[in-house]
Amino acid sequence: MALITGNEGEITKKIEKQTSKVPSTVFLGAALLAMGLSATLKCMMQDKTALFVGQWAAPFLLLGIYNKIVKTEGHD
Numbered sequence: 001m002a003l004i005t006g007n008e009g010e011i012t013k014k015i016e017k018q019t020s021k022v023p024s025t026v027f028l029g030a031a032l033l034a035m036g037l038s039a040t041l042k043c044m045m046q047d048k049t050a051l052f053v054g055q056w057a058a059p060f061l062l063l064g065i066y067n068k069i070v071k072t073e074g075h076d
Contacts, residue, residue: 016070019063024071027064031057 038054041047 019067020070022067024064024068027060027067031060031064034060 034053034056038050038057041050041053
């Protein structure tokens, strides 16, 4: 079990190092773009596709929050 935990920490550090390079506005922009695209698809009567794309906004915002935490708290 200790081997997995140690490896997980290294992988996490590598991910955090890369994600901290991405500006937070990218995630906000992606969320807004998903909402706009969803609204457009809804107007085009593409209801199922609009719902699918509209659900992307929340994960983008969560990634933005994670990104902000990594930037403010730093790496472990």
